[in-house]
Every structure is written in structure tokens, then in C-alpha cells.
Amino acid sequence: MSDTRVFVGDLTRKEFRERLHAGTIQAAIVPTAATEQHEEHLEMIHDTLHVTHMAEQAAKRLHPSVVVATPIGIGVSEHWMEHIGTLTVRPEIFCEYVYDVCHSLARAGIQNILILNGHGGNVKPLMRRIDEYRDKLNINLRFQSYWDVYDPDLVFEVMENDRLPGHADEFETSTMRVLAPERVHEDDIENPLAAAGTKEKGEKLIEPAIEGVADVLRKMIADEKVDLPPVTFRAGGRLHMITGEPV
Numbered sequence: 001m002s003d004t005r006v007f008v009g010d011l012t013r014k015e016f017r018e019r020l021h022a023g024t025i026q027a028a029i030v031p032t033a034a035t036e037q038h039e040e041h042l043e044m045i046h047d048t049l050h051v052t053h054m055a056e057q058a059a060k061r062l063h064p065s066v067v068v069a070t071p072i073g074i075g076v077s078e079h080w081m082e083h084i085g086t087l088t089v090r091p092e093i094f095c096e097y098v099y100d101v102c103h104s105l106a107r108a109g110i111q112n113i114l115i116l117n118g119h120g121g122n123v124k125p126l127m128r129r130i131d132e133y134r135d136k137l138n139i140n141l142r143f144q145s146y147w148d149v150y151d152p153d154l155v156f157e158v159m160e161n162d163r164l165p166g167h168a169d170e171f172e173t174s175t176m177r178v179l180a181p182e183r184v185h186e187d188d189i190e191n192p193l194a195a196a197g198t199k200e201k202g203e204k205l206i207e208p209a210i211e212g213v214a215d216v217l218r219k220m221i222a223d224e225k226v227d228l229p230p231v232t233f234r235a236g237g238r239l240h241m242i243t244g245e246p247v
Ligand SMILES: [Zn+2]
Pocket: 038, 046, 047, 119, 167, 168, 172
């Protein structure tokens, strides 16, 4: 069977060392996400499950050049703490933890690191630190959410409500129907936006995300410019750029 292992934790130290020293491993992904309420109907692992899938599949597409660090499955979710079961960490702890993971990979000799995010609450805290972290590590370090890679025309064509990622509604319900349908609790869907989520929409949107993430990595490895500002897609076909500035 061919070897398609991409997670750092699935390699022995010998395998990792030999691949790195041979120049085989050229980039790493650090997935960041959340364990938080996703309305009544989606299991709380949603964002971690999704970003792990996107990272793994993108890395497999570039195998053996790209490895994936162990996903960071608890993020900044203070805004959902009224819904018990949500787990959160303080923004400064989250950012420093992500930094330390990237630092570990940089110390190993990896020059290209993509922090691939799957949870909206992590975006602003990390945007505020990413330039500083890049300078400190002195490597090619990027931060993107997996939905930043979408062509807006595709999003607004496929989505009825134009909200992406939204929260536990059309997009996240659609993609969960593809990746882990048993984690969508049908009888507990309350929100009409979530009820608009279908497997067909999920199928149309998962593949372009994987390919878009793989393309970011290809460009990082080739030392090409990547022009992808952090975005969210909003109702009415509006694209919203996110900055690290406090609101
Ligand atoms: Zn989510």
C-alpha cells in the first residue's frame, strides 16, 4: 500500500527527520479550530472536523511535500459560553499556543507554515499577531481560513443565503452532510438557514476548498505571492474583508 501519511503524529521521528533532511518535507499546515456549540443540530466538533479534513486532503494532494500538525481543537469561543458545552481559551493563550506549535516546526527546519483556520472567532486574534509571529520566526508564515480560498462567484451561485461560513447554518450544515452525515441531528434543526443545507451544496463547496488550500501551499513552496485577504461571505452577495483592527 502506498504511503500517504501526512500527520506529523503518524510519522516516527526517524521518518520525519529523514524526510526533512532529504528536502522531501517542504511545508506544514497547523490546523486551528474550535469545540463549540453549533446550534441544536450539529455536533460541537464541527469546525475541528472540517479544518482537519481540508488540511489532510490538501496535504495528500501534495504528498510527500506537506505535513499536518496535530489540530488545535479548542479556540476563541468566549462569545458562545452561554451555551454550555462550549470550550474556550483566552485569545492571548490561543495565539501563543499556536505560535509555539509553529515555532516547534520552524525549529525542526520547516520554512513554510500555513496556519489553516476553521473557526471565525480565531480570525481577529491571530490577524493581530501574525506579522509579529512571522518576523519572530523568520519564515514564510501565513494565516488563512479555509473559506478564504473560495471564488465569490461560486459561493453566491451555490448558496441560497450567501452566508459563509455563517454559524451552523446553510454552509456548515451542507458540508457536514457530506463529511459526517451522522453528526447532523435532523430532528433538532430549528433554524431555516440550517434547513437550507443540503448534501449537494456541500459537495460543490468541499472540493474547491481543498484545491484552493493546496494551491496556497504550492505557491508558498514556490515562494510565489499569495493574495488572499481573510473574508466572510454575507447575505445579498456581499464579500466582507476582515482586518486585525479592533472594532
Ligand atoms: Zn462552525
